[in-house]
Amino acid sequence: MSEESATSNGLGRRALLRLGAAGGAGAALAAAQTWAGPMLAQRGLLSPDGAFAATSTALGDELFYIEKYPTSPLILTPFRDALPIPKAxxxxxxxxxxxxxxxxxxxxxxxxxxxxxxxxxxxxxxxxxxxxxxxxxxxxxxxxFTTSQVLPIDSDGNPTRSYDSSGRRIAAGTKRTLPxxxxxxxxxxxxxxxxxxxxxxxxxxxxxxxxxxxxxxxxxxxxxxxxxxxxxxxxxxxxxxxxxxxxxxxxxxxxxxxxxxxxxxxxxxxxxxxxxxxxxxxxxxxxxxxxxxxxxxxxxxxxxxxxxxxxxxxxxxxxxxxxxxxxxxxxxxxxxxxSFDVKYDIPLAFYDCRLDDGETVHKDIHDVQKEFPAAKNPAEHPEWWGKTFYKHFPNHGFVGDIFTVNGTASPVLEVKRRKYRFRFLDASVSRIYEFKLMSSTQGPKSSASLGYQGDELEGQYRIPDGQQCMQFTQIASDGGLLPVPIKRDSFELWPAKRREVIVDFTRYQDGTPTTKGDVVYLTNVMKMPNGRMWSNSSRFLPDPKYRVPVLKFVIGDDAPDDSRIPAALRPLPPLPSNWQTMLHNRLIFEVKRGTLGGETEWLINGKPFEPAAVAASLRNPAGRTPLAQQRKGSFNLWEIRNSGGGWVHPFHLHMEEHRTVMRNGRDVTRGADSGHPDDVSKEDLVALDPGESVIIYRGFRDFVGPYVGHCHNLAHEDHAMMFGWSITP
Missing domain, CATH: 2.60.40.420 (Cupredoxins -  blue copper proteins)
Incomplete structure (x- = not known):
């Protein structure tokens, strides 16, 4: 079925919502009333003359989705499964x-x-x-995701019932093995x-x-x-x-x-x-x-x-x-x-998921439009208990409550007493992480046992007595090796971003040597209850109680170590000395939320993605609205703006990396914004806090043809926050 495939009433779901975006709520209802009108009238969401009598949010709830998520069952013995280390x-x-x-x-x-x-x-x-x-x-x-037994719990953290593969109810308090x-x-x-x-x-x-x-x-x-x-x-x-x-x-x-x-x-x-x-x-x-x-x-x-x-x-x-x-x-x-393998050089792919409780109703526009007829949605699915739950069309983005590394929840890695290179990747749909290295005397305690409820259960475990014990030495961002290594107490990892660090497991940050059997936890300290943005992090209302262990390191035996932390890594490509003269004629792209919602909820320059078209810039200081077309071999300044609304957007441009030259009107070529230290490196993703504007310098070399730029909060990308651009001969 293509993106313009027919719904049960013969109208493609994206086409239907284009009508809504172009002509307002009335046009959308005119297109949808054959299947939605009676239901809206029954719920009091139609005026007597048939017009919408609801906000776009309420309309979205009724027509397209239910913003409700299950609570995953509690993993009872975390940090027992070994971290999978992929082979080449x-x-x-x-x-x-x-x-x-x-x-x-x-x-x-x-x-x-x-x-x-x-x-x-x-x-x-x-x-x-x-x-x-x-x-x-x-x-x-x-x-x-785990070999551990689990305990089904509800959003209050209490034991609750579960279901087997045939949908038969199993009593609360019963420990289960996940399917x-x-x-x-x-x-x-x-x-x-x-x-x-x-x-x-x-x-x-x-x-x-x-x-x-x-x-x-x-x-x-x-x-x-x-x-x-x-x-x-x-x-x-x-x-x-x-x-x-x-x-x-x-x-x-x-x-x-x-x-x-x-x-x-x-x-x-x-x-x-x-x-x-x-x-x-x-x-x-x-x-x-x-x-x-x-x-x-x-x-x-x-x-x-x-x-x-x-x-x-x-x-x-x-x-x-x-x-x-x-x-x-x-x-x-x-x-x-x-092939070749490299010991002590380990990729870490982070991914959060949510498991079905068998009772949460599956309903969003993809269900209403019958894209998955075998599911018979909207419906509960007790037969899917314990399997991954996904909602295509959440209002803010999709976040899970179980954190995994290389596909395993709460894994453990025994490390030698030597230096390691870790390559971090955020492969989550929407979640942003902030990582620290922490020690804990008492060890992990389940959030439910500590009395937390609702969104506070995300991550499942905490280390209440956790204290930072080591630092990271960052050597690379998503654009490759940095000019020089940088010491970090913590770092943020946004969707699709990569950061590479060296961790020295021979000693703690105070100089005390480690000993065999010591435990260090890679800990997430960014609380992000939904895909909109974090509620707490080190640079924004830190919550000292939110310390979620994600990966357990156990110190092992000594091992030979011929590695070094060099004073310099890779120089950056130079910026032209006159880059500021290019500001007047830059291309400008603004990411924002649409007014009606639906498949066109997330827009760029006020328009949804059109796969056959090249986008046009907003009017720039030169008074022009140039198309997003660049000559092969050229360089230019592009500005990416976040229109605000309390959302963050990790914005990705394909094909080449960029250098950030300005953030919020400030020249960052000589020193990064404190909240975005990677601005001094090469990157392929622009991290946009609410209301921010970032100007980047990048090249368009070696190939010709069509490419895209888009938000890497994938719920936003899938709902039209993408634009086409191209390189011409």
Whole structure:
């Protein structure tokens, strides 16, 4: 079913809500009254003449969704499951992929199974050899977040009833084992595979859609793209549009659909070549995720997440070998299959989820419009008790109450007494985290046992006596290595952002040495009850009682350590000395909430995403409204504004990183805003607090074609907060 697919009354859901946005509530009702009018009249939400007699919020509640979420069952023995550490995916041998019916290659029709696209730039154009080939199947499978038994609890933290797979009620107080959740996974796992990449060694990944196959006879539930399509984006690879996995391209070329349907494949070519062939543009940690229009959030939440650390072997600078180059922590092992693994260099993907209580009604516009007919929504689903619960269309964004790392809730990692490199990724739909390293004498206590209720139960456990005991040394942001390492007591991690840190487990911050058996907790101190924004954090009304342990480190034996924390890392690409002269003619994009809501609730410059169109800037100081089109090889200033309303927006622009030059009218090129220290680095995501304005400088190099920019609160992106832009020859 496409985004314009017919509802039961023959009108596409996005088309219906475009009418509402364009013509007001009356037009929306005229389109919807055949199925919604009687219900609205019964509830007193129609005036006698048939006009709406409700606010847009009340209308949204009645027509489209119920803003209500279940409380997940309490994990009874946290920090027992080992942290999964992904192994590098093995490439496909040339003898194997050469024998494929449609082998990858540079020729016309060799980019996807539709045979209608060609790779824009084969590696030979930049002097590289043919790519290493990987194969990833998109599969319908299951995943378990914990092996612990759980206790079903209600929003007051009290034991409550639960249900078995047939919907039979089970008495309150009964301990349960969670059923596995249904996922759409890269190679059938969550997170999906990890590709350890290197600059100078291109990679081609064939993503093949097998979501129509259901060998385990699984219930697909009521989220994930309803047509089982996918679209993979390497965030934020310097990649040609046909391999970028963006909806602006997908809808006008390639599949000419929101994504690739079952039985289709696409060969995404990642050159692993820095923008402009400038070593200063090299990055260090990508991830890949689904980007199917209107269902990015649900597909990512359903498991379509993979990891892509990228190393720099030039001069041995950052190749996973702590004996050379920058000597960052890492002991590399080259495997016979052509992959390599790096010990003491560990990616950490954070993801929050919420599990069904069997009694919360499933209802939002995706249900009303019958996108998931097998679910028979609106309805309760006792048969889904303990499985992942998702709401496509929450008012603010979707946050869970169980925090997981690499797909496991409350894991434990035994570390050696030495330095480690951790690559942090926020793979959550909406949640922002703030992390500290803390010790605790008494250990974790369940929030329910401490008397907390409602939103205060999120995270499930707290360490009431937690105290900061170590610091992070930050070495990279989402744009790659920093110019110099920075000591941090804590740091924020916004959706899709990456930060890399070194942690020295040999001593505490006061200089006291650690001993075997000591415990340190990676702790979230940002309280974010919904997807709108945090309520408490270190820089905004800190709550000293909100200390939620997310990952438990247990200090083990000594181990050799040849790593160093260097005085300098990677220099930044220079800004032009006259960048301020470009301010007059900058492009301006404002993110804001729509007035009616629905599928067009979140807008850019007052308009929803139009997949075949290039957006226009707001009127700039020069009095112009230029289209978001840039000549290949050009550079420009773009301004991203948050119109306010108490929402935060993590705003992502595809294809190249940017430098922040101004925040809220202040030049930050010589020193960052205290709330956004990464402004001094390269980034691919603009972190916008309420009402903020950020001006960035970025390039548009090497490729031509359509790309997108969008909010990475995926509930916002899926409801139209995205715009198309392009690079022209």
């Amino acid at each position: 995916l093995a490439p496909v041998p040339k003898s194997v992929y050469s024998a494929w019916k449609n082998p990858p290659g540079p020729g016309p029709g060799q980019q996807n199974s539709l045979r209608n696209e060609q790779h824009q730039m084969w590696p030979s154009k930049v002097g590289y050899r043919d790519p290493i080939v990987y194969k990833i199947d998109v599969l319908l499978r299951t995943h378990s 596995p959740s249904t996922i759409y996974g890269f190679n059938g796992t969550f997170p999906g595979p990890m590709i350890n990449a290197e600059y100078g060694r291109p990679a081609l990944v064939r993503f093949a859609n097998h979501l129509d196959e259901n060998p385990l006879n699984l219930d697909r539930q009521d989220f994930g793209s309803p047509d089982w399509s996918f679209l993979t984006h390497l965030h934020n690879g310097h990649t040609a549009p046909e391999s970028d996995g963006n909806p602006h391209y997908s809808m006008v070329a390639g599949p000419k659909l929101p994504g690739y349907l079952p039985k289709m494949f696409v060969d995404n070519l990642y050159l692993n070549w820095p923008a402009g062939n400038d070593d200063r543009e090299k990055q260090s940690f990508f991830w890949f995720h689904d980007h199917r229009m209107d269902h990015t959030g649900s597909n990512v939440y359903k498991g379509m997440v993979g990891l892509y650390p990228i190393y720099d072997p030039k001069y041995g600078m950052d190749m996973g070998d702590e004996r050379q180059g920058l000597r960052l922590p890492g002991v590399r092992t080259n495997n016979p299959d052509g």
